[in-house]
Amino acid sequence: MEAPTSVVVLISGSGSNLQAIIDACKNQSINASISAVISNRPDASGLERAKKSNIPAHYIDHTEFPDRESFDTALAEIIDQYQPELIILAGFMRILSASFIRRFSGQTLNIHPSLLPKFPGLNTHTRAIDAGETQHGCTVHFVTEALDGGPLIAYSELNINIDDTAESLAKRVLTMEHNLYPKVISLFAEKRLYMKGDSVELDGERLTSPLKIIEHSRDNK
Numbered sequence: 001m002e003a004p005t006s007v008v009v010l011i012s013g014s015g016s017n018l019q020a021i022i023d024a025c026k027n028q029s030i031n032a033s034i035s036a037v038i039s040n041r042p043d044a045s046g047l048e049r050a051k052k053s054n055i056p057a058h059y060i061d062h063t064e065f066p067d068r069e070s071f072d073t074a075l076a077e078i079i080d081q082y083q084p085e086l087i088i089l090a091g092f093m094r095i096l097s098a099s100f101i102r103r104f105s106g107q108t109l110n111i112h113p114s115l116l117p118k119f120p121g122l123n124t125h126t127r128a129i130d131a132g133e134t135q136h137g138c139t140v141h142f143v144t145e146a147l148d149g150g151p152l153i154a155y156s157e158l159n160i161n162i163d164d165t166a167e168s169l170a171k172r173v174l175t176m177e178h179n180l181y182p183k184v185i186s187l188f189a190e191k192r193l194y195m196k197g198d199s200v201e202l203d204g205e206r207l208t209s210p211l212k213i214i215e216h217s218r219d220n221k
């Protein structure tokens with residue numbers, strides 16, 4: 001087996017996706033090792049999840065920096081200590097500067113709670129309901145300078161029920177994220193997945209549409 005892919009995970013909050021990734025690394029469904037977790041918020045409970053798994057946990061408070069560039073430079077300095085092959089944004093609620101994104105181009109993934117390209121940005125569940133959508137879900141993409149707009153890798157979808165609220169959808173989509181993200185990270189860790197220009201290559205072939213990943217959880221029926 002190849003050496004595990006080294007990964008740094010960036011978070012801002014609860015870190016339930018981080019937990020799913022930690023668990024998948026532990027049970028070896030991803031051949032990766034999390035070198036560090038970094039939060040921009042000192043109170044992110046994901047930091048506790050990291051510590052419980054003996055993963056170095058850092059926080060770097062963006063409010064202590066005069067501008068985005070200086071925060072991103074400091075963030076990149078922490079990341080560089082670990083020389084990761086992959087940076088995973090898992091509920092990291094900061095827009096990254098163009099220079100940061102270019103520096104880690106092709107090696108940064110994000111998960112977003114909508115069926116991109118629909119509903120980039122915030123409040124995706126409310127917006128999906130208000131728009132009368134019948135389907136919703138989550139998408140993993142490579143990070144580029146376009147906010148939530150980089151090349152799409154994979155998605156999972158669900159039907160919006162008549163009685164769904166933003167809260168019920170958020171819960172169901174988050175459960176799907178916990179299944180989807182480790183699967184995509186695993187493809188990257190196996191060196192099967194690359195960003196090439198504006199597109200994604202899987203096993204040397206350009207993806208013409210994102211992969212559809214089926215969620216088998218009971219919560220999402």
Ligand code: GRF
Nearest residue numbers: 014015016017091111112113
């Ligand atoms: C997820 O819905 C993710 O898609 C979004 O922020 C949320 C993070 O949740 N970007 P968690 O911190 O992983 O629990």
